[in-house]
Amino acid sequence: MPVTIKDVARLAGVSPATVSLVLSNKGQVSEDTKRRVLEAVQKLGYRPNVLAQNLVKGRTNTVLLCAFIREDRKLSTFYGELINSLLTAISLSGYYLQMVVKGEFFNGHPLDKREALLEIAKNRLFEGLVLLSHWPVQYAEVSDLVREKFPFVVVNQRVEGEGISYVDIDHYGGAKKAVEYLVHQGHVRIAHIRGPREHRHAEERYRAYLDALVEHGIPVRREYILEGDFRRLSGRRAMEELLAVRPLPTAVFCANDKMAIGALQVAKERGIRVHEDLTIFGFDGIEAVKYTDPPIPTVEQPLGELGKMAAEILVKQIQGGEGKRVILGCNLLLWDGFLVKGDGKGEKTQEGGRLR
Amino acid sequence: MPVTIKDVARLAGVSPATVSLVLSNKGQVSEDTKRRVLEAVQKLGYRPNVLAQNLVKGRTNTVLLCAFIREDRKLSTFYGELINSLLTAISLSGYYLQMVVKGEFFNGHPLDKREALLEIAKNRLFEGLVLLSHWPVQYAEVSDLVREKFPFVVVNQRVEGEGISYVDIDHYGGAKKAVEYLVHQGHVRIAHIRGPREHRHAEERYRAYLDALVEHGIPVRREYILEGDFRRLSGRRAMEELLAVRPLPTAVFCANDKMAIGALQVAKERGIRVHEDLTIFGFDGIEAVKYTDPPIPTVEQPLGELGKMAAEILVKQIQGGEGKRVILGCNLLLWDGFLVKGDGKGEKTQEGGRLR
DNA sequence: GTTTCAAGCTAAAACGTTTTAAGGAGTTTT
């Protein structure tokens, strides 16, 4: 039923080969023949079957974004911007993007990630793979891809080992910047609401907190370190605990913005003048911190950069180039009334909340 | 270089046809042969070339999400949740999702949407299309798809005409709910910060505002109607203007949350006790309204439902069923201290900001 | 009047599968 190249050839009185040549502007075809072919194409409304083209060319111009995410989390919440920039950058390079989300389980069994990835590499549908994972990626899970020389890049995780490209964010550096900023502001009693222990990023931010204090000769106090689960409510609970500690801290560095928001709410309920008596600092750069009252200074994750860089690294590999490992630095996102006293690099002040 | 079905056949000492039969569990094959084939598959690490499978089967199990969005807007900002639910629902139905974003222009010329869509329908790469557009969709732009009987569904816009499926949100109904809620709360002097005139959704929300007032016998006052551009800053400006009007309104219904946030900021700066002296109401249900102080009640767009429904409608068409048109209702998102006095249906109170 | 050359076109193979009709080898029925 659909019109094929043969139909066009017949109508134009030429062979399919000629039609193909005309359409791809190859070989030498007389002007007259060209015209006849083009007319036939027009009249029949012919479009090449891309499937067939792909098969014979062995290329699909398509890459896959494979996201391994816990079933209860949404891809959008955090990675919307990442996807956005990835899509843009990939398109600009002439590739298409297909997406698939996989959870921890498949048919009730733990998902065999290795198997799933190998499948992707071998089914010839994709020319490259962007691997996004909420939890750490093991070398063994991707070693097949390396062996097959299949172009891929891991995003938001680091995987050491021969032949693996990744692009990740410098959580340690970002957190350190934040704490050092607080130190330079004159804070000495700095508390930390950390994220879950099993979370690598939480761990890095926590290490940075410790290191920053130690390096500045500030004693680490056990009572100033609370643990949350990255959700707002746990930030509330932690802050409530913290407010029972004496002497009170003058600043709290929270491992993410959601918990910082919870902490802010509690502090305000207790009548504390936030940022005057107690500074609250977040991490992530989600939209909402701009509109709390007062806005919450935070460490901004360069999610847009992340996607762009991932695309760049992947495309380079597809086109035969070398892979690459990149760690992206974070900027501090500060607000009116926060003087930048850090190294002066990286910080930026955005338009945004100007409450009070 | 890649191992094909022929390699497997040779190693197993059978014909390619037999290998295919074994792998797809069709026809009758002796246990012994099955075992030999499976062993060969295993040993060679063979995976079928899906491209070839697709070509011969004429199916790809893939649908395309085509988003027409202004270049300066991000897909993620608003549609993250939509994409998320669409992806989930589509996967559950056994299809893959590919995404492409197109702007208003292509190669410097206005994009020929009709042409772009026809291309998609005919290149045989996709079995269906989800069409997401920021601006209205014309019948003529999709009539080719209808003629080709290509399964598609328009999301977030309504297109009347034979054979067109869409799923849209009831902006009029949502806005009306909001204004009626305010009326039932006893408000009479209700202002409206509307969205841009050329924006269909803004227009609908505006109409609902007018109708709600009229139906409740409340005079419409010209000075109470301001126009913004959906951005926060325009909400600020509008509120500043509004505060010069006498008598002051006791409530402001904003056409979206961003402007509501701007309005809230100004009101607070002027020392107005928001929600006591002046109620501010938003529209959209973005995350940030939960964390402003006070939180802003709003009309929640069922973006998740939107994606799910789109998937459902599309898949049904692909599988030979009929298309469908659906308008999804909105719920009010209210906060502590807001008593629900509406019709009691649809409203829901979410966990969230509890400031003050 | 051959030979040479270029221009224009095409036949056929290739890409890697699936599917179908038919073939061969036993086994059972008549």
Added chain:
DNA sequence: AAAACTCCTTAAAACGTTTTAGCTTGAAAC
């Protein structure tokens, strides 16, 4: 012993392209 049936297997066509080597044809060169 022929006929009928079952099982198992496969040859070959089909899917719709691209690509390459080679074939015509006519003109230019000798």
